[in-house]
Amino acid sequence: MNKVILMGRLARDPEVRYSQGATPLAVARFTLAVNRRFKREGEADADFIGCVAFGKQGEFVERFFKKGQMVSVVGRLQVRSWDDKDGSKRWSTDVVVEETYFAESKASFEGRSAAGGSDFSAPKQQKAPSQAEGFYPIDESIEDDDLPF
Secondary structure (H helix, E strand, C coil), X not given: CCCEEEEEEECCCCEEEECCCCCCCEEEEEEEEEECCCCCCCCCCEEEEEEEEEHHHHHHHHHHCCCCCEEEEEEEXXXXXXXXXXXXXXXXXXXXXXXXXXXXXXXXXXXXXXCCCCCCCCCCCXXXXXXXXXXXCXXXXXXXHHCCC
């Protein structure tokens, strides 16, 4: 099985080109800055992962994705190899995007970008929902054996 699920911020605006032919096909390339869970001293906070979206997904990316926006993608890993002009073997690994999702509200993104924020850190923690919003605290005294599932 070859399935990749990523969530991160766009490192720059997507680059979109259209294929030549009777029916041009959108090819959108973009880079996601994906935060690492754990950081060692001297290492970067994020991995920058190349993604490519074709056709309708590429058109969607071109229209709605902007630098700094938090998005989520589902796709597959693809490794390509070729010989460059010097005859050296070159390799490229990309995520071929099959599904795209917004991972933050439009207002949140626009407010952050208007304030000049362009960091690739995780979003700030929201306050806990109140009971009036339909959420209730979990009773920590319940044992696993007491649960019906």
